[in-house]
Amino acid sequence: MIRRRFLAAVAALLVLSVPAVAQDEPRRLTEEEVALINEISAHNSAIRTMAGRFLQIDTQGNRIEGTFFIERPGKVRFRYNPPSREEIISVGRGFYVIDRKEETKYAYPQDKVPLRQFLESDIDLLAANIVAIDQSDAYLSLTLQDDTPVGLVSVTLVFDKDSKDLVQWVLVDPGGAELTFSLYDVQKDVEIPKSYFYIDPTYRAVDPTK
Template structure:
């Protein structure tokens, strides 16, 4: 598979850290466009945390676009606690995966594996919303009662960048709010947008989904 070369750290932050600041607000559908001078109540932050915590398993298609317009697509699978997989397709040489303890960026083309402890990962807002969203999140006014925007960043760890999560009201989604996309800005001002579609909840997801073939070894082992 031919794809743009993206550093593991940039990709990792792109998947897990973003912001609406600095004029990088993600585009919303016209019907959901924000109105000026609108305020959102603090209860909406609780609603977002509840929506994320209510998800037991989730599978969604994703499209990832970097600041240069390069696009990568695949399937995201999430399972609590702490498991996630960004699969770029059977012909891809790239994989991002967490087994609940560590987050890995696997590059089969160059036989490289990079690892981060989950607690140090910018994806913490998805893994542990009670800790990260409640502690480091703030609401960004959208002017639309059916859209919630939350910016999450740790001011003591600017190297993790920021994540801006966008939720749209959806009665069929856990907690009544559906995560539709996030926008990423890392410490080097690398911007990445990840759009989710075709979200499915409560699907059967075996733990084997979160294992991978280590390109540094001949045998398969857990991730």
């Protein structure tokens, strides 16, 4: 189901600065790595708004595209392209999965979804549970692990070393399925209409566990 894959992808992205959980002790980061990670954290914290497109590819090779909008602190909208009518919206009081076709919504408390961390004013990657780090000439990859609402998740975040931007992440969910999520056509510090973070109060609330 699209919504489950999407929720897992969102959880993966936003494990960015969740407090570390007990795992096998990773190697100590070098001074150069610490400096680069701090630069990336500071760069992304300084971005107040973002808008762009995303491409999601699952283990079976299924491709789903859509658009996203982020406004710090606390607001986000991820919307799939047609024929999907689903999206996720947060206005700082929880995360709502919206089905515009069925006119339904279901909510997750803000403190139960790792997405809240990426939406805060300050991002601190060094506070996350980094279990692996890899570099090429162009990219830095950080693999993080954390407990999320769907269980223990591993996610590899890929940053462009020159721009310090997040360009991709690869999620491995508790069942072992892999999901790659790539960002493109990203614009930063743009005006986002207030209506983009509107949740229709007439939509019927449903139980997310059913």
